[in-house]
C-alpha cells in the first residue's frame with residue numbers, strides 16, 4: 369500500500385494520478401485533511417483516509433498498513449515542523465517501510481528562511497529510525513505562471529531577485545519524481561536535489577511572457593523594502609511577504625539554482641520548459 373498525504377493539493381493530486389498509471393488503484397491511499405474533497409478519487413477506487421497533520425490522533429489510522437508513504441509538506445507555514453514531526457512519529461509507530469518527504473532544494477545548505485522547517489523535518493526523519501528519501505524540490509514554475517494577470521495588466525513583473533537564476537520545474541515534474549521513488553527500489557537514504565533543466569532569470573521570464581503575450585512586459589528589480597511594500601499593498605500578509613522577499617534575496621545568492629540534472633534523470637525526460645509553462649498559463 370502506498371499512502372500519499374496532502375492528496376487534495378495540487379502536487380498530491382498529480383502524484384496520485386501518476387501512481388494510478390503504474391499501480392492498481394486498490395493499492396493507493398489518499399490521506400487527506402478534507403475527505404469530502406477527495407470524492408472523485410474514491411470513485412476511482414482509491415482508498416481515502418482522514419489525515420490532519422494538526423490532529424495526531426487521525427494519523428495512526430491513516431498510515432496503518434502502509435508500505436510506503438509520501439509526506440507532502442504542509443502549506444501551514446510556521447506549524448510545519450510540529451505537524452510533520454507528528455506524521456513521522458505516526459509512521460514510525462505504524463512500521464512504515466519508506467517515508468519520502470517533499471523538502472527544499474539544497475536542504476541544510478539552503479539559506480532560505482523557509483528551509484528551516486524542512487530541515488527540522490529531515491532531522492526528525494533521520495532520528496526516527498525510519499527508512500526515508502528526501503525529495504528536495506526546487507521552485508515550481510507555477511509560482512510564476514499561475515498569477516500572470518497583474519504582469520499582463522501592468523506590463524511589468526516585479527521582485528527583488530536581481531539576476532539570480534531560478535531552476536524551476538513544473539509541479540508535474542516533481543510529481544513524476546515522487547512517483548518514480550514510490551514505485552522504485554533502492555530509495556532508502558537517497559537525497560534527490562530536484563530542479564529544472566533550464567534556469568532563468570526574472571528578466572528572461574518577463575521576456576518570455578512578453579514574447580508569447582505579444583505585448584511589452586519588463587522586469588522591474590526593486591529593493592527588498594520596496595518589494596515588501598508592493599506585496600503588502602497588494603494584500604499579502606506581512607509574514608508571508610517577508611518569506612517571499614527572503615526567497616527573492618536567496619535567489620540573488622543562487623539558493624534556487626541547480627545544475628545537477630537529477631530531476632531529469634529520475635523522471636527519464638527533460639523537465640518542463642519555461643516556454644511551455646508560460647504557454648499553458650496563457651492558454652488557461
Ligand SMILES: NC(=O)c1ccc[n+]([C@@H]2O[C@H](COP(=O)([O-])OP(=O)(O)OC[C@H]3O[C@@H](n4cnc5c(N)ncnc54)[C@H](OP(=O)(O)O)[C@@H]3O)[C@@H](O)[C@H]2O)c1
Nearest residue numbers: 374376377378379401402420421422441442443506507508
Ligand atoms: N517548491 C515550491 O515552489 C513550493 C511552492 C509552494 C508550496 N510548496 C510546498 O509544497 C507543498 C505542496 O504544494 P502544492 O502546490 O500541492 O500546495 P497546495 O495545493 O496548497 O496543497 C497543500 C496540501 O497540504 C494540505 N494540508 C495543509 N495543511 C494540512 C494539515 N494540517 N493536515 C493535512 N494536510 C494539510 C492541504 O490540504 P487541503 O486540500 O485540505 O487544503 C493540501 O492538500 C505545499 O504544501 C508547500 O509545503 C512548494
